[in-house]
Amino acid sequence: MTSRLPKLVAFDLDYTLWDLWIDTHVDPPLRRVGSAVNEVRDRHDQKICFYRDVPEILHRLREGGVVIAACSRTHAPDLARRALNLLLVPPPAGHQGESPTPAATFFDQMEIYPGSKIKHFKELHKKTGLPYSEMLFFDDEHRNKEVESLGVTFCLVPNGLDDRSFERGLSEWRKRHPVEVAEDASGDAAVVGQS
Numbered sequence: 001m002t003s004r005l006p007k008l009v010a011f012d013l014d015y016t017l018w019d020l021w022i023d024t025h026v027d028p029p030l031r032r033v034g035s036a037v038n039e040v041r042d043r044h045d046q047k048i049c050f051y052r053d054v055p056e057i058l059h060r061l062r063e064g065g066v067v068i069a070a071c072s073r074t075h076a077p078d079l080a081r082r083a084l085n086l087l088l089v090p091p092p093a094g095h096q097g098e099s100p101t102p103a104a105t106f107f108d109q110m111e112i113y114p115g116s117k118i119k120h121f122k123e124l125h126k127k128t129g130l131p132y133s134e135m136l137f138f139d140d141e142h143r144n145k146e147v148e149s150l151g152v153t154f155c156l157v158p159n160g161l162d163d164r165s166f167e168r169g170l171s172e173w174r175k176r177h178p179v180e181v182a183e184d185a186s187g188d189a190a191v192v193g194q195s
Contacts, residue, residue, distance in 0.1 A: 006153070006173050007134035008124065009061055010069035013080055013112070015140040016161055017054050020046070022083060023076035030079070032086045037100045040086045048083050050103070053162045058106045059092040067128055069109040071120040071137065077112040084110075117144045121152055136173045138165070153177075 014021045027043040038055060040048045061068050074080050084107065088100035104110075109127060111120035117139070125132060132151035137144070138161055145154045153176055155169030 004174060005061070005064045005066050005170070006136040006177075007130050008067040008069060008109075008128060008136070010071045010109075010111075010121075010124065010135060010137045010152075011161065012117075012137075012139040012141070012144065013070055013072040014074060016138055016157055017050050018048055018083075019051065019160065020048065021074070022048075022072075022080045023074045026076075026079060026083075028079055028082070030082050030086055032088065035088070035100075037088045037090045040083055048087070050087065050089070051160045051162060053166070055089045056093060057161065057163070057166050058089060058103075062106060063092075067108045067130065068106050069124055070107045070112055071117055071124070071139075072112045073114050073117065073120075074112060075114050080112050081110065117147050118150065121147050121150055125150075133177055136169055138169055 011017050020026065026046055026048060030040050030042055030048070032040050038049045042048065058068065070080075070084065072080055081104070084104040085102055087103040089103050089106065090100050091098035109124055111123050117137070121132065121135065121137070124130070124135065135152045136155065137147055137152050138155050138157050140157050140160065142156055145156070148154050153169070153173040155165065155172060157165045
């Protein structure tokens with residue numbers, strides 16, 4: 001079994017990484033209470049935190065050199081960015097002496113604005129130069145499977161991201177792309193190598 005990872009993994013935010021809609025369930029201002037890890041509160045003390053397995057998944061992708069992207073169609077992009085800046089991700093397992101890291105630093109790309117996820121991925125492709133075939137996207141809404149028309153692998157996570165759904169997405173992506181493919185400027189593809 002291969003352990004090859006996609007070059008880019010993208011995540012929706014609402015009900016994919018956290019258990020709410022940032023544009024309807026949260027009222028600014030947001031604040032972190034003291035040095036609370038993986039927890040931010042809004043004006044009414046509504047808690048915003050990542051699902052349990054998300055921090056370790058982010059660490060794993062970072063260690064693997066994967067470009068991590070946030071792709072959200074929220075109508076409150078500034079609030080979503082603020083939450084990502086305030087949320088502290090605990091250190092990876094086995095590194096308990098290390099300081100937590102602001103969640104926003106894990107995201108190399110942020111496409112957070114209303115509209116079709118097709119637009120989000122076209123922007124990611126333009127900004128990173130990575131082929132769509134090297135992208136894996138996790139989202140809780142089936143309608144966003146439309147990104148597969150570009151060549152992105154889509155993984156539906158109707159109950160939010162956890163280790164099992166993450167591995168399912170990786171498995172599907174690996175099945176579709178057992179070898180790395182590079183596209184040149186003309187769009188021609190070539191096999192780069194096998195792992």
